Amino acid sequence: MASITSQRLDAILGSWAGRGPAYSELAERLRLLALDGRLPDGTRLPAERDLARTLGLSRTTVAAAYARLRELGCLDSVRGSGSYIALPAPPPVAAPDETGILDLTKAAMPAASIVGECIGRAVESLGPELARSGYEILGLPRLRIAVAEHFTRRGLPTEPDQIMITNGVQHAIALLVRAVVSPGDRAAVEQPTYPHAMDALLAAKARLVPLPVSPEGWDLDAAAAAFRAASPVLAYVMPDFHNPTGASLDTAGRERLARLAGQHRMLLVADETTALLDIARGPRPPLAAFAGSTVTLGGLSKLAWGGLRVGWIRAPRTLVGRLAQARTGLDLGTPVLEQLIGAELLAHEDLLVAERRAWLGEGLAALTTALSTHLPEWTVPVPDGGMAVWADCSPHSSSRLVMASRAHGVALTAGPRFGVDGAFEHRLRLPFTARPDELRAAVEALAQAAGDTSTGPAAAPLVAV
Template sequence: MSGSLNPTALARLLGQWNHGAAPAYREMADVVRLLILDGRVPLDTALPSERTLSETLGVSRTTVTAAYAHLRGQGFLSSGQGTRGRTCLPNAASSAGRTSAPGLAAPDGVIDLAYASLPASGEVVHRAFASALTELPALLPGFGYDVLGVPALREAIAARYTAAGVATTAAQILVTSGAQHALNIVLRTLAGRTHTAKADKVLVDHPTYPNALDAIRANGCRPVPVALLPAPERGVPGSGWDMDAIESTLMQQRPKMAYVVPDFHNPTGRLMPDVHRRRLVRAAAASGTVLVADETLRELNLDGGASAPLAAFSPAVVSIGSLSKSHWAGLRTGWIRAGEGLVQRFAATRTTMDLGGPVVEQLAAAHLVRGLTEPLPARLAALRENRSALLELLCAHLPQWQAERPSGGLTVWCRLPEPCSTALTVIAPDFGIRLAAGPRFGVGGAFEHYLRVPYTLPPDQLETAVLALRSAQVRLDGAPQLRRTLRAESTAAAIA
């Protein structure tokens, strides 16, 4: 169970919520709902009592009571004892009348497009765990703590890098509980909170992976965004990265770290060419910036584009990888590749967070890494089919949306005709879908003109999702005041 949110913290998240465009309780409820859908208020979090929140906000208790009642009616607040309801998402029972179909991705009957992840590569993962259980007895006499990771897995990961042209030993690998865990270790070691008044800077692509932005902020750092170039016109080649802007920012800002996703960038699906990788590592070295490459999507190469790992261009690059996208997020297995000395520093930091990962999962992961190519052909073929289906559906049903064709990865980045991403996200559950608003992928409320749409579901479910998106867009087109109000609330929450 998650914790609770005190009234001061919720007031800060609400920002300037009362615009007078609707009854106050409705405006408050809409902003709280946005915060829940956006992930800024975690699920199963107890909200402040009606009395304390009304006192903190300087509004009547009736307003807060009505807002909470409205959230309960929509299924975003539990109906527990007293006034300390907990945040939740609408379940199937409270979704009557919504556009939905049986067999959808989420257990509540809502198609979940907020996450970009695949189901497990079934038989392959099961077989790996079966083999791991036969190997477990040999390790049982040990203590079970290994902060660096099980040797067999570290050796397998090192061999993968060596085969890709980056000579690597097991001593250069630290196994983590997923890529997010790895990024937090790197941040805490290299650019975490300091005793100085100024927060360390971390350069990021703009847009970028939203959980990375959360980790950067949570570790007391300040993201420094550098905008990607606009999507190239159809049939016109383009790399997507503004290397002149990156080089200039590195030299002027001199950030401690730069976090980049060069391999099938999240959310655009772009692949950085090798010529730009060389420029990037040179510029990072000149500015004294540690370059961190997130390679979790590297194996999801749909068009066969060739590229070398970023570490192939400099031994100073820190690489983060994971099995979450290629095999299954439930494995919770990731890694860091760096120089031996840096890996020892990361290990020391890791001991302040945990003392190592589960042994059986690591043994299974070693089998999966060694046989990484086994499930990929079928998964890539399915993803190509899904990508084609989604792009065709968007073109047919939402022709005013501009969808950028990704080279790999799991998502399509769409430019909307109006700055209505947040508004679409708020009303989407009414049409049977769940979305992640464009501003989640940026800094300071940017990307209201954009929406990320995953193609991780089969074509029939993608068709249902796109038809629901069209219905939501039609509703917004007929309610411009709703769009303006929700956009203002999103901007206020981002600034707060």
């Protein structure tokens, strides 16, 4: 089982002190870290004495915090062996609409209007596939051709044998990491970044190298310095409508990043999950158009529907072969019907883009208007696309807001979940993927939650990134 040192725990705890008793504030913060995955199930916590020394607390306070966590069902203590994070059992099965919670932990939209129709057409075209084995580790030729055409249309000539179909983009990330990352390798990720990409890299025992990005864009000088100092094997980036900041790399930035990747012989991985979610920016060429060896990940989860679980990898041919080998230990292919649906959907890409633009544009307007009415002291950068705003919620603590807003019926993800080592305690990712009326209600709930939370003593400065 993994253990965490008291120094590292101190770093990811961030500024946890609040108006309540120290033991209960500490327990609450540890609970949040367990619930959002930053302290994985089974992690061994430091000994009470050790953590007390690092945090400058009395041992009694840490012992009381651990006792509170045990009471909450988040900690197992084994005499003589230590204390281990224990995830509470999942809640009873209920339809999402019956939980009374608006789930904004996921930036995701309902299915696009043509999904049902495309499913119908895919079912009609299933016949010939039924006469085959159904095992296609690289994907159905029909969908690989459609994905290659998708890239070619966007200015990146692509052959179908450069494409592998996956079960969504997260699967693609995990597969790629499995194929190219060895324990101890350094991997550069944006800071902040997509948390489940970090999860995949950390599971492969990669050491993360942060590359600063903010709603204003990338600090490529800092990225160049990080590449020089750390020689990462890969850099995982989201060049279009970066999740969570909403920033996009401009053409000069793409060129420079591509050059840096070449100089440092580093694999550039472009996650294009959000690339077509344009509201007001206009299209930009894929990063791979600037660096031929770039691996591009994409899929239909945001453009069409997350329930399909269809994604893809575009990579140099030699890597596609390696990915197929790496895949057999995990699964043996993507469901055929879903791939046929994917091919139908890609034939209507323009329509999907237009529909998402309209949906997201309305959501963004509703969210930003509600925020300026109910939480005018927050700084809310307005992105020109993507799925979320990366709000500066100072002076509130993002972690405390997340715990409090649950009680008001809104589930959110705290800023530090997107950072390497506990940064972003004053940032909150607010998706605008829900319906406008839901977003307005969510902001009202959030304003109530902000009223409930204490700003605590001297809030920690925003980590400079």
